[in-house]
Amino acid sequence: MDRLHNYYAGPAALPTEVLEEAREELLNFQSSGCSVMETSHRSKEYDAVHNEAVSLVKELMGLDDKFHVIMVQGGASSQFAMVPMNLLSEGKSADYVLTGSWSQKAIKEAKNIGTVRVAADTSVDGVFTSLPKQDELDLDSNATYCHITSNNTIFGTQFRTFPNVGNVPLVADMSSDILSHKFDPSPFGIIYAGAQKNLGPSGVTLVIIRDDVLQQCNTNLPTMFTYKTHVDKNSLYNTPPTFGIYLMNKVLNWIKSNGGIKGVAKENTAKAELLYGTIDNSNGFYVNNIPADDRSQMNVVFRLPSEDLEKKFVADGLDAGFLGLKGHRSVGGIRISMYNATRLSSIEKFVGFMNDFSAKNG
Numbered sequence: 001m002d003r004l005h006n007y008y009a010g011p012a013a014l015p016t017e018v019l020e021e022a023r024e025e026l027l028n029f030q031s032s033g034c035s036v037m038e039t040s041h042r043s044k045e046y047d048a049v050h051n052e053a054v055s056l057v058k059e060l061m062g063l064d065d066k067f068h069v070i071m072v073q074g075g076a077s078s079q080f081a082m083v084p085m086n087l088l089s090e091g092k093s094a095d096y097v098l099t100g101s102w103s104q105k106a107i108k109e110a111k112n113i114g115t116v117r118v119a120a121d122t123s124v125d126g127v128f129t130s131l132p133k134q135d136e137l138d139l140d141s142n143a144t145y146c147h148i149t150s151n152n153t154i155f156g157t158q159f160r161t162f163p164n165v166g167n168v169p170l171v172a173d174m175s176s177d178i179l180s181h182k183f184d185p186s187p188f189g190i191i192y193a194g195a196q197k198n199l200g201p202s203g204v205t206l207v208i209i210r211d212d213v214l215q216q217c218n219t220n221l222p223t224m225f226t227y228k229t230h231v232d233k234n235s236l237y238n239t240p241p242t243f244g245i246y247l248m249n250k251v252l253n254w255i256k257s258n259g260g261i262k263g264v265a266k267e268n269t270a271k272a273e274l275l276y277g278t279i280d281n282s283n284g285f286y287v288n289n290i291p292a293d294d295r296s297q298m299n300v301v302f303r304l305p306s307e308d309l310e311k312k313f314v315a316d317g318l319d320a321g322f323l324g325l326k327g328h329r330s331v332g333g334i335r336i337s338m339y340n341a342t343r344l345s346s347i348e349k350f351v352g353f354m355n356d357f358s359a360k361n362g
């Protein structure tokens with residue numbers, strides 16, 4: 001059977017070229033006589049992969065020497081706790097912008113550790129369908145950091161421009177839109193992302209830390225939970241997730257060969273315009289009520305006239321070769337996740353299916 005058009009939210013589609021290369025190298029990596037999975041994390045072959053991944057993140061995101069790039073385990077969910085463990089000591093307070101289920105979880109972890117202020121909460125009856133405007137943020141200028149979720153994977157909203165929080169370091173969970181569009185990294189103290197949406201397979205978590213923020217971090221934590229450990233040892237204090245980092249390296253090279261962030265961002269915008277355009281021009285058959293400025297380019301959520309039609313849409317979609325159309329179990333409806341690896345040609349085929357489906361069932 002052929003590979004399907006894969007719109008799963010995460011783990012998500014990887015570029016086919018990356019998988020093909022990995023298959024090619026699987027048994028014998030660079031004539032080392034073994035797989036990259038089977039070699040020491042201190043070997044020269046692995047070392048080159050590891051260091052190239054770090055330098056590609058810096059190059060693609062335009063990070064200068066003020067930023068450290070580390071790769072750890074535990075997923076973004078561990079970062080929900082690691083950020084406050086490292087930064088939120090006695091007497092300090094952090095602002096959190098609450099825009100969805102992932103920010104909710106980040107807040108829960110931070111509250112276990114220190115003082116949290118919710119700087120905005122856009123929920124209406126437990127549902128988050130918009131982002132706060134700048135003047136709707138209740139910011140504390142003395143906050144140790146201000147945490148945002150850059151892209152709300154479940155609700156389909158995305159900060160295309162980031163809140164202005166003055167001199168307070170922004171901390172962002174970018175799990176579902178890292179490396180998808182260009183932005184100025186300088187206001188960010190910490191950026192973290194689980195790899196399994198836009199960067200590679202699950203098991204690697206990318207963390208970017210600005211040096212002045214690193215200098216404020218707690219160092220009396222257990223070794224593995226201290227950011228400084230991983231920065232000082234270039235993410236090689238213990239065994240890193242070597243195969244995941246190897247695949248991430250390939251994804252980063254793939255982004256670079258596709259025009260870098262500018263190139264993928266252009267394609268992401270084209271995909272989003274096509275899909276939202278199809279929804280908005282469906283005479284109300286497909287509905288997405290998120291304000292235009294807040295709509296995510298990564299996760300597009302929409303409803304059909306009934307749950308029965310949504311079920312049929314998912315089933316007919318699968319028959320037509322489209323995988324992973326179902327919305328998150330907490331919100332229902334349809335969700336199309338189209339990270340960097342999803343090509344415009346795939347979305348062109350998908351909107352063809354959508355137009356056929358609405359014509360037959362509308």
Ligand SMILES: *Cc1c(COP(=O)(O)O)cnc(C)c1O
Pocket residue numbers: 010074075076077078102149151152153173174175176194195
């Ligand atoms: C998927 C996701 C997470 C969870 O990541 P894990 O690596 O599974 O812990 C956290 N935040 C956002 C925004 C996500 O999309």
